Amino acid sequence: MKRALVFLLFVSLTFGVFAAGQAEQPAPAADTGPWEPTRPITIITHVGSGGGTDVAVRLMVDIAREFTDATFVVENVTGGATMNASNAVLARPADGYTIFAMAMSNVNNVVSNDFDRSVYIDGYHWLAKFQKDPAAVIIRKSDRDAGMDFNGIIEQAKQMQGRQTWAVPVLGANKHFEALQIWQATGVEGTAVPFVSGPLAAAAVLGGSADVQMGNPFNAKGRDLWVAAIASPERMPGFEDSPTFEELGYPELNDEHIWRGFAVRQGTPAGMIAWMEDLLLKIDQHPRWQQFNADNAIAPRAVFGDDFRAIVDRTVEVTEYWLNELDL
Amino acid sequence: MMDILVNLGGGFGIMFTPMAILLCLLGVFAGVTFGAIPGISPSMAVALLLPMTFTLQPVLGMVLLLGAYKGANYGGSVSAVLINTPGTPSAAVTAFDGYPMTKTGRVGEAMGVSLYASVIGGIIGTVVLIAFAQPLARVALQFWPSEYFALTILGLTTVATMGGKNWQKALVAVVFGLLLNTIGMDPIAGTRRFTFGDMRLLDGLSLIPAIIGLFALGELFYNIEHYAKGEKFDKLAYKLPKLSYYLTVWKNIVRSGVLGTIIGIFPGAGGTIAAFISYDVEKRFSKHPEEFGKGSAEGVAAAESSNSASAGGALVPLLALGIPGSATAAVLLGSLLVHGLNPGPEMFVEEPELVYGMFASMFMANVFILVVGLLGANLFVRVTDLKKTLLYPLIFTFAIVGSFAVTSSMYSVVVCVVFGVIGWVFRRYDYPPAPVVLGIVLGSLAELSFRQALIIGGIESFYKRPLTLIMLAVAIAAVAAPIVKKRMQEKKLQDR
Numbered sequence: 142m143k144r145a146l147v148f149l150l151f152v153s154l155t156f157g158v159f160a161a162g163q164a165e166q167p168a169p170a171a172d173t174g175p176w177e178p179t180r181p182i183t184i185i186t187h188v189g190s191g192g193g194t195d196v197a198v199r200l201m202v203d204i205a206r207e208f209t210d211a212t213f214v215v216e217n218v219t220g221g222a223t224m225n226a227s228n229a230v231l232a233r234p235a236d237g238y239t240i241f242a243m244a245m246s247n248v249n250n251v252v253s254n255d256f257d258r259s260v261y262i263d264g265y266h267w268l269a270k271f272q273k274d275p276a277a278v279i280i281r282k283s284d285r286d287a288g289m290d291f292n293g294i295i296e297q298a299k300q301m302q303g304r305q306t307w308a309v310p311v312l313g314a315n316k317h318f319e320a321l322q323i324w325q326a327t328g329v330e331g332t333a334v335p336f337v338s339g340p341l342a343a344a345a346v347l348g349g350s351a352d353v354q355m356g357n358p359f360n361a362k363g364r365d366l367w368v369a370a371i372a373s374p375e376r377m378p379g380f381e382d383s384p385t386f387e388e389l390g391y392p393e394l395n396d397e398h399i400w401r402g403f404a405v406r407q408g409t410p411a412g413m414i415a416w417m418e419d420l421l422l423k424i425d426q427h428p429r430w431q432q433f434n435a436d437n438a439i440a441p442r443a444v445f446g447d448d449f450r451a452i453v454d455r456t457v458e459v460t461e462y463w464l465n466e467l468d469l
Numbered sequence: 470m471m472d473i474l475v476n477l478g479g480g481f482g483i484m485f486t487p488m489a490i491l492l493c494l495l496g497v498f499a500g501v502t503f504g505a506i507p508g509i510s511p512s513m514a515v516a517l518l519l520p521m522t523f524t525l526q527p528v529l530g531m532v533l534l535l536g537a538y539k540g541a542n543y544g545g546s547v548s549a550v551l552i553n554t555p556g557t558p559s560a561a562v563t564a565f566d567g568y569p570m571t572k573t574g575r576v577g578e579a580m581g582v583s584l585y586a587s588v589i590g591g592i593i594g595t596v597v598l599i600a601f602a603q604p605l606a607r608v609a610l611q612f613w614p615s616e617y618f619a620l621t622i623l624g625l626t627t628v629a630t631m632g633g634k635n636w637q638k639a640l641v642a643v644v645f646g647l648l649l650n651t652i653g654m655d656p657i658a659g660t661r662r663f664t665f666g667d668m669r670l671l672d673g674l675s676l677i678p679a680i681i682g683l684f685a686l687g688e689l690f691y692n693i694e695h696y697a698k699g700e701k702f703d704k705l706a707y708k709l710p711k712l713s714y715y716l717t718v719w720k721n722i723v724r725s726g727v728l729g730t731i732i733g734i735f736p737g738a739g740g741t742i743a744a745f746i747s748y749d750v751e752k753r754f755s756k757h758p759e760e761f762g763k764g765s766a767e768g769v770a771a772a773e774s775s776n777s778a779s780a781g782g783a784l785v786p787l788l789a790l791g792i793p794g795s796a797t798a799a800v801l802l803g804s805l806l807v808h809g810l811n812p813g814p815e816m817f818v819e820e821p822e823l824v825y826g827m828f829a830s831m832f833m834a835n836v837f838i839l840v841v842g843l844l845g846a847n848l849f850v851r852v853t854d855l856k857k858t859l860l861y862p863l864i865f866t867f868a869i870v871g872s873f874a875v876t877s878s879m880y881s882v883v884v885c886v887v888f889g890v891i892g893w894v895f896r897r898y899d900y901p902p903a904p905v906v907l908g909i910v911l912g913s914l915a916e917l918s919f920r921q922a923l924i925i926g927g928i929e930s931f932y933k934r935p936l937t938l939i940m941l942a943v944a945i946a947a948v949a950a951p952i953v954k955k956r957m958q959e960k961k962l963q964d965r
Contacts, residue, residue: 190516191800200807203523220876222654222671229878253659256668306925313659334924335657337917340792340802344736347790348610350925363791363813436809469659 176237176412181212183233184403186242187226189219194401197272198242200433201424208423215242222254223247227261235406237413241265244401245456249314252460253469265404267453268414269421270444272434276319276372276397277383279354281346282365291370291389294353298329305331308342308351315399316342318463320355326391357399358383358438372397377438398440400456402449418445473599480825484833489532492525493830496533497837500540501547501845507554507681508871511541511780512796519804527808528826534804535827538797539834542740542777543587543842550579550769551852552864554685554871559776561680561906562744566761566768568688573764576850581709582766583773584842586722588835590774593726594733594781595831598788603814606789609734614921615930619940620735621915624742626947627749628904630758638900646908647915649674656917657924669880676909678872678885683902685868686885687892689861694893696857709846718770721751729775733782739795740779741910747775749947762901781831788812788824 184202188194195217202213218226223246230241251261280289289297298305309316312335320333334351336342343360345351353369354360358380361368368383372395376385386394403421405414424430425443434440444452483489496518503514515537522530545557550567563583570579597605612620628643629636652663653673664670715722725747732743751771752761761768783795791813793799805812810820817824855863872885895902922930931937 189796190513191519191796191803193803195516196519196803196807199520200523203520216877218877220672220675220878220880221669224668224671225876225878225880228668250671254661254668254671311659312657332924334921335917336921338799340799341736344610344786344790344792348613350613350921363811363815365814432809433807436811437806 176410176416178209178211178238178413178416180238181214182238182240183214183216184240184242185216185218185226185230187219187223187244187247188217190217192217194242194244197401197433201271201421201430204424204427204429205420207427208420222250224250224254224256224261227251230404231260231264231406233406235408237405237409237417239405240268240417241404242401243404245315245399248453248456249460252457253313253464258457262453262457264407266407266409266414267446267449268403268405268417269446270400270402270449270452271421271425272401273440273442274357274359274399275377275438275440276316276394276399277356277358277361277368278323278370279343279346279356279361279366280352280369281349282367285367285369289369291384294369295327295329297352298324298327298331301331303330303332305329305353306351307331307333308336308345308354308356309333310338310342311335313464313467313469316355318459319397321463321466322397323355323391323394326394362438370394373440378435379438400452414446421445476821476825477599477828479822480827480829481832483528483822483826484532484829489529489826489830490833492529492533493536493833494837496536496538497540497834497841500537500542501544501838501841502540503537504541504544504557505547505849506544506871506874507548507685507867508677508874509541510557510677510796511538511545512800513874514538514541514544515797515800519800522804523807527805527810528823530804530808531801531823531827532830534801535830536834536837538801539591539777539780539831540838540841541797542591542780543584543773543838545776546583546587546769546773547580547845547849548867549684550583551576551849552685552860552867553688554864554868555680557740558676558680558906558910559740559744559772559779561684561741561903562748562772562776563769564684565748565772565903566763566765567772569762569764570766570769571853575764576853577708577846578710578714578766579764579769580842580846580850582715582718582769584709584839584846585715586718586725586770586773587777588839588842589722590726590729590777591780591835591838592832593723593774594730594778595828595835596781597727597730597778598781598784598831599828602785602789603817605734605785609736609786610790611936612735613930613934613937614918614925615934615937616940617735617918618915618922618931619937619944620732620742621911621918623940623944623947624745624911625907625915626944627745628907629948629951630749630752631762631901631903631907635899635901639904642895642900642902643904643908646905646910647912649679649905649909650912650916656913657920669878673913674909675872675875675881675884677875678881679888679909680906681868681872682885682888682890683892683895683905685864686889687896687902689864689868690889690893691896692857693861694897709843718766721754721767721770722774724754725751725771725774726778729778730782732775733779733795734785736786736792736795739783740776741906743775743779743782744772745907745910747771762903784827788816788827789814 186194218229233239307320317333336345339356339360342354346354358368368380371383373385421443500514503509515534518537545560546563549555549560549564553564553568555561555564567579628639728747729743748771751767752758755767783798786792787798793802872881875881892902
């Protein structure tokens, strides 16, 4: 009997501690002008520790120490096709102490799974887009040396009549849509093959199981790969021999990119939003942040508020369009 | 070769500084500790230390992280051996024999074999990495989806030996694991499968909570059901065996180390598949295959050596091509990127100090694992000395907390408890839980690679590529051999 009681005590204690952790936080403070954090701010991200967004956010937190005494805690809430993280953010009060570090894929998932947009899109104030990965068409360097370029890829695609394989991370998401956008603009067809992640898609091209990678310029860096076309207003540093889509005669493709950003729940104090925007602007211009982005071929340039919301709306539109086209 | 040795000398030059030694030791200690906690995988252990590296020199940052990586790989076996709670998915294979050894009083032997196998396997993986990184990386690239599919089929054939006389039940268990993989988003079409409107199931079931539930809670519930007053483990032999004892398993360690490294080089394959296949191979080679699953030191040696060696293998595509071969390698890649370093063939030329400093640190990490393991083993084994009335609630608490840590949500806890009940049912009706893990681990890779291969080359992919054909033939032979052997023995008996 005594043992059973000890066991039950442990069981209830374990669940009790978790229940306490899940309990509703105190109500948000009134929005009364200038805002300074008085307790740690939690940044929830949908990727696991060490993932792309996670690394970028942790670096930002490290840089933020130079500008504020505020404590940031990065929490990785994974699973549920990015929705677990979104739900975790929405379950917490709109008091400014919870920020969602998310990516374009979150918006893709809301649309593709037909989740309630009034909750998962309109329920957020879109604080800032902090990174932009330009679209890049990537082939093997050996193919380039043999005379292949973007126009050659398109020519080959015509000859192969839809059998040219393009490696993308996932079907029905950003990189797949970028490939479709390119095929539509150039009047060709291809076969998209999902390889789970950008690096594995790069490996597929290097090994010859795919002809082309639809990726980010960084996927080619340091590897025997070459960017045959890049979505950028001008040639990117480190990729000077890679033409932009505009140079190739496809200006409509020149803004294809994926993004990462921050969002907070609607109703978050305006003072907090202003405080965070100010902090992000400082981080955006910090040499370490700029160097990190340059090294990874990412365009940092933070975009705030309504401008960011417009980008989110555009993502919704593009996702809807392609899902309908693909009949998914 | 001379270049490699000269550069390696330079690497050791970096490692023999107080800061590097301290960071390596810290990494190993943190890795072993984190790895021993169920739910904290090597990739999580490394990621937890990642922010510390932002302000360190790149090479020192990598020394810390690699120490944690290797330490966590070993740490996962500690809880697997002692309380049947694998700290990492690959340690599930270690639990097959490690925990039965503990239950029969051979805890010191189990801990010793797992430690030495882990260290030697790690050294094998590191040597192969240093000597053959570039050519092996090129081989890894030649693996197309059809070869990955064939590899998963080869992996699935291990169920034939895993089940032994109970092969029908093992087959049911592996199919159950494979079916569980169908929950979530379709990897190609993106449609939802068996999610029943619950968005938490979109990414499928969480592997680690499922394993913790299946092994730790399943065993726990069964033990509670059969609890008898005054029951204890068999008289425990805490002391680690003498060095000469390990000579009895040296062949298993070396073979599994080489196999683990080879499997580890293929991006996406990983230590868990390596551990399953090595375990299977060693069982086939063994003079006492009947002891596997009941407390075979050879089984522990195979699982730990291959798992540890696969860590070196996973770094082959990372360093030579910039392609992470495992989740942990992806975190290491993230750390290099923060410092503006791009792994790939150019890094060997442009950053030899970094690359060979990393290699040297991997050797040193193995030495520190031995030190931490030897010092810690005598302490770790005392866990089994605890009264069961205290031990069982502690295991339950660890399982719940560890599961929660995986996704930071109660969903993982629910998965863990549900799989605990499944594990208990399995245990009660004598169904082995290990094939379920095999099914879960291999199922998604098998499905994705099969469908990728079909998209790329149609059905021809499976018979026009020689490597695919060979691997599929080996898989068929692996299943057919025991059946043919048995039939021949029966025929001989009849003829007499």
